[in-house]
Amino acid sequence: MAERRFIVELxxxxxxxxxxxxxxxxxxxxxSNSLACLYAITQDIAExxxxxxxVTFETHAYDECHTIIPVGRIIRRIKAADAGLVCLVGVxxxxxxxxxxxxxxxxxxxxxxxxxxxxxxxCIAMLPELPPDIAAARxxxxxxxxxxxxxxxxxxxxxxxxxTPRPIYNYMNDLPGLQQQVTPFLPIEIVRRYSETxxxxxxxxxxxxxxSFCTIINVQGRKSRWRDADDVEALVRAxxxxxxxxxxITDDNFARNRNxxxxxxxLIRMREEEGLTLNFIIQVDTLxxxxxxxxxxxxxxxxxxxxxxxxxxxxxxxxxxxxxQNRVHEYRELFLAWRRHKVxxxxxxxxxxxxxxxxxxxxxxxxxQRELPVDLLEFFMLTPLPGSVDHKQLHQDxxxxxxxxxxxxxxHVTAHHPVMSDTDWQALYRNAFDLYYSPEHIERLxxxxxxxxxxxxxxxNHVLQFYFTVRQEKVHPLQGGFFRRKIRTQRRxxxxxxxxxxxxxxxxxxxxxxxxxxxxxYLFLHRIRRRxxxxxxxxxxxxxxxxxxxxxxxAA
Numbered sequence: 001m002a003e004r005r006f007i008v009e010l011x012x013x014x015x016x017x018x019x020x021x022x023x024x025x026x027x028x029x030x031x032s033n034s035l036a037c038l039y040a041i042t043q044d045i046a047e048x049x050x051x052x053x054x055v056t057f058e059t060h061a062y063d064e065c066h067t068i069i070p071v072g073r074i075i076r077r078i079k080a081a082d083a084g085l086v087c088l089v090g091v092x093x094x095x096x097x098x099x100x101x102x103x104x105x106x107x108x109x110x111x112x113x114x115x116x117x118x119x120x121x122x123c124i125a126m127l128p129e130l131p132p133d134i135a136a137a138r139x140x141x142x143x144x145x146x147x148x149x150x151x152x153x154x155x156x157x158x159x160x161x162x163x164t165p166r167p168i169y170n171y172m173n174d175l176p177g178l179q180q181q182v183t184p185f186l187p188i189e190i191v192r193r194y195s196e197t198x199x200x201x202x203x204x205x206x207x208x209x210x211x212s213f214c215t216i217i218n219v220q221g222r223k224s225r226w227r228d229a230d231d232v233e234a235l236v237r238a239x240x241x242x243x244x245x246x247x248x249i250t251d252d253n254f255a256r257n258r259n260x261x262x263x264x265x266x267l268i269r270m271r272e273e274e275g276l277t278l279n280f281i282i283q284v285d286t287l288x289x290x291x292x293x294x295x296x297x298x299x300x301x302x303x304x305x306x307x308x309x310x311x312x313x314x315x316x317x318x319x320x321x322x323x324x325q326n327r328v329h330e331y332r333e334l335f336l337a338w339r340r341h342k343v344x345x346x347x348x349x350x351x352x353x354x355x356x357x358x359x360x361x362x363x364x365x366x367x368x369q370r371e372l373p374v375d376l377l378e379f380f381m382l383t384p385l386p387g388s389v390d391h392k393q394l395h396q397d398x399x400x401x402x403x404x405x406x407x408x409x410x411x412h413v414t415a416h417h418p419v420m421s422d423t424d425w426q427a428l429y430r431n432a433f434d435l436y437y438s439p440e441h442i443e444r445l446x447x448x449x450x451x452x453x454x455x456x457x458x459x460x461n462h463v464l465q466f467y468f469t470v471r472q473e474k475v476h477p478l479q480g481g482f483f484r485r486k487i488r489t490q491r492r493x494x495x496x497x498x499x500x501x502x503x504x505x506x507x508x509x510x511x512x513x514x515x516x517x518x519x520x521x522y523l524f525l526h527r528i529r530r531r532x533x534x535x536x537x538x539x540x541x542x543x544x545x546x547x548x549x550x551x552x553x554x555a556a
Contacts, residue, residue: 006051006161007058007084008042009074010035013102014064015095016406017475020492022098025481027193028065029465031200033250034090034117035063036184041149044182050154051161061186065479066193068487069102075109083161084111087145091117093386094409096133101493103142112160114169116145119405121219122387125172127395131386133405138167147171148205148220150181175220178204178227183235188242195482199244201235203227204257209285213350215387216252226259229266236270236278247280253309255288267301279304286310286330289337299341306338310347310374313364314355332547335373339452339544344462347374351428352382354418358428365435373448373543375459376466378477379432380410381425406492411476430470437467442525446532447539456529460522468521472514484514 012035014023039061044050046057058081062069078084086106088099096119103113115137123131124146130138138144143165145156152171159165184201191199204226207216236247251257270276279302286308289295298306310331338345349368351361368377384391384401385408394401394415402414411429413422420428442463446456469480488503 004055004083004161005058005081006055006157007078007081008060008157009078009084009086010038010042010059010061011069011086011088011102012063012065012090013088013095013099015092015098015409015479016492020495021486022064022490023475023479024064024068024485024487024490025066026483026485027195028063028481029195029198030065030478031186031191031194031198031248032063032065032090033184033200033202033248035061035190036186036200037182037202038087038089038149038153039187040182040185041153043185045154045157051158055161061190063190063193064098064102066481067190068485068490071102071105075106075111078111079109083163085157085160086111086113088113088115089117091115091119092408093119093122093405094407095119097404097406097492100133100137100140100142103137104140104493107141112143112165113141114143114145114156114165116147116149118215118219119386120144121146121172122215122385122391124168124170125218126387126389126392132403144168145171147174148176150176150178152176172219175205175225178225178231180228180231183227183231183238185235185238188244191239191242191244196246197244198246198248199239200248200250201232202250203232203254203263204251204259206256207253208256209253212389212393213382213385214252215385218387218389220252224256224258226257227263229259229262232263233266233270236267240276240278245276245278247278249280249282252283253285254282255284255291255294260294261297264297264301268297271302272300278302281305281307283307283309286334289330289334295337295341295343299338299343303341303343305344305346307346307348308334308374310377311350312353313367313372314353314360331372332543336544336546339373339454342452342454344376344454344458345374346376346378346466348380349377349432350380350382351432352413352417352420352425356417356428357419358424358431361428361432362435365432369436369441369444371543373452373541375445375449376462377436378466379429379436380476381412381414381429383408383410383412384415409476409479433467433470437463439524439528443528443532444539444541446529447535448541448544450532451538451541451544456532460525460529463525464518464522468518472517484511486510 012032017023042059074086088103091099099115103115106113120134123134134144147170156169191197204224205220206222206224208222254260271278282303284306335345384394400416407414413425417425446459449456449459465480466477469475469477473484486507488498491497
């Protein structure tokens, strides 16, 4: 039987900035677990000859956040084979316009393209019919994939190979278990393009809570699904073999992974009995410190940084979005629990709840600075993300929502606020970073680190990352990286291609201005760091004291 070649091209798209240019870096900060999952699943299909013994696979993977997609080369490669599929993976709502623009180039050449991820899955899960942007993509011949890929890609690939792909593959009502599934993996040539050579994997999916702004519960479900400790150990060892020892565990809430303790115990054994060097970042909720042994074992297993869904300190705001699990009076105890184990804490803070005004937000940020020993705060706009209850409700009510999905990046106003104008709300987002990362508070953060036995130098790069990226590059830290690229020819469809004589001189000025400011801010942070380290006095900060039973609530 003649051998056939099947080409799979996996692309994690970025999205456009406010000028219509792709947000791309020489090295990006946040790795893509979706890309790692799809790459491993595709490799598994190839190894077990899932399309038949006569079909050989060729798989290529790209993360556009740090790689220019070689569209022409991919087209030539697929046309030279018997069949192929371009998969745009893990596509979030803000990335959907860019994904469609990429897909259009391949469709124009007659190449089959599929788009999957949270935008397609969330809309199919929550809306009675396809929204216009997704329907338009379908009408252009783009295959839509809703749900999770484990155990499903064989069918999609087989249909494409036979020339009979379906317009929509909907697996939303059949979420797979994660035990003994193929584990996420990316080859080192891709991983080294992330900051710190950072790998990514999910140890579980799903969240039991009911936050109305969240898409996780409607796309991945509210039931905890988890990987076995054996699988986590295997994927960690596979990465260590290629030199990857730092990981981002992408579970939306690892504290609600029902297998957390077995996973931590396995990592502890690898670190303490075998002497393996590894560390990781996790995301948790504000009640994680109430779980016996959780924080202690996380630190022993290698947790160096933790992201906490603080969201807000106003109880009325939290209740309005069904964030009932957040107990404001316990916040200080939460952060102190992690600080005792010398773990750097990040917290997300949402702006734009119905009770918010610029004055109230400024007051609340000052309260956080004064009362809570959190290290880094990152701000988000309250956004009706497709796939959330908030989006569904506004859709049913016929309320205005911005039709441009590129703005659904948690940085832009996409719906009207009951008391703030759109302009005031947008300005509030920019100002919040300036308020929190004031010179005085940056120094206070380093003083608290020193008082807790944490080296202040550990905060320098984190403050640089979380504040300078917003201040100078005008993008959220989670979309950041080292050395911004702007490709003149990669501009959003519908926008004109700029004249080289205009584009390149301006770009050179931008690069020079950014990096002069970067050096100056870096030196400024180190001056603060040195001053704090030299100071023989260790501060007596109220935020570092354990809360007493009769203390007033944080938000009082």
